[in-house]
Amino acid sequence: MAQDDNEPPRVRGPPPGATAPPDHVKKPQIYEIFPGSKPEGQASGGAEGQRSPQPTITDAVHSIKSDDFINVHKIPCARQGLMTGIGAGAAVGMGRYVVGGQLPKAANWAFGAFFIGSIIQWEYCRAQRLQERANVARVVEVIDRKKAEKQAQATEAAKLKREADEEKARQEAALKKSWLRFW
Numbered sequence: 001m002a003q004d005d006n007e008p009p010r011v012r013g014p015p016p017g018a019t020a021p022p023d024h025v026k027k028p029q030i031y032e033i034f035p036g037s038k039p040e041g042q043a044s045g046g047a048e049g050q051r052s053p054q055p056t057i058t059d060a061v062h063s064i065k066s067d068d069f070i071n072v073h074k075i076p077c078a079r080q081g082l083m084t085g086i087g088a089g090a091a092v093g094m095g096r097y098v099v100g101g102q103l104p105k106a107a108n109w110a111f112g113a114f115f116i117g118s119i120i121q122w123e124y125c126r127a128q129r130l131q132e133r134a135n136v137a138r139v140v141e142v143i144d145r146k147k148a149e150k151q152a153q154a155t156e157a158a159k160l161k162r163e164a165d166e167e168k169a170r171q172e173a174a175l176k177k178s179w180l181r182f183w
Helices: 057-062 066-070 078-099 103-176
Strands: none
Touching (some): 078 103
């Protein structure tokens, strides 16, 4: 029988043999704190229920520095996006001019292609970086889990060896205490 629509799906829980995720998955380490960001566990300056005011356009304009334009090449995905936009703009602009368009119209098409090509490539690159980050986090989690399993196996093997050594020592001690000796 099919599940009713108004009934929530049942949560099945972790797969058999799964271990708890490592600590870094539950609480990620913060490597760099940016201005305006609040690390976990730190409250903002006001009361807990208060919200800070929404930023305005003037706040955004005042936050722009000249270094932002000088170091644009250091922004992830910026170079790739701009290069794709430049290529798309040049190709579309020249194509529009060759087909018979006037120069101002071809320039408008070139700028539009540059703008759209840059944004599309930027977003595509950001999505790839996000997916790569998720894959790396998954790999780290698997490695940590395997390491924990290996450590548990090593501990169990050491425990079994220690118990076997103790049993062997007891048997040797029992043989030495034997009342009947043949030599």
